[in-house]
Amino acid sequence: MDNEPKIKLHDVESAARFLNVKVSQIRSLVFMRKISVVHIGRLVRFDERDLIDFIEQNKTKISDQY
Numbered sequence: 001m002d003n004e005p006k007i008k009l010h011d012v013e014s015a016a017r018f019l020n021v022k023v024s025q026i027r028s029l030v031f032m033r034k035i036s037v038v039h040i041g042r043l044v045r046f047d048e049r050d051l052i053d054f055i056e057q058n059k060t061k062i063s064d065q066y
Contacts, residue, residue: 009038009045018051029054 016023026046029035036050 005049008048010048010051011043011045015046015051018046018048019055 010018012023012026016026019026026035030037030044035054036047038045038047
């Protein structure tokens with residue numbers, strides 16, 4: 001059981017701090033379905049792994065060619 005990855009869930013405010021954006025930006029990303037959410041009843045939570053994936057998917061790749 002110790003080898004299983006730990007899941008850390010963030011609320012909207014914590015996810016905004018993690019991504020260094022405003023809460024309204026997080027809400028817009030959810031509305032536009034650009035970021036994954038976990039629904040727990042009426043609550044919305046963000047898996048930290050999904051937040052990291054969001055960062056990776058939105059990085060601008062720098063080409064070695066100029």
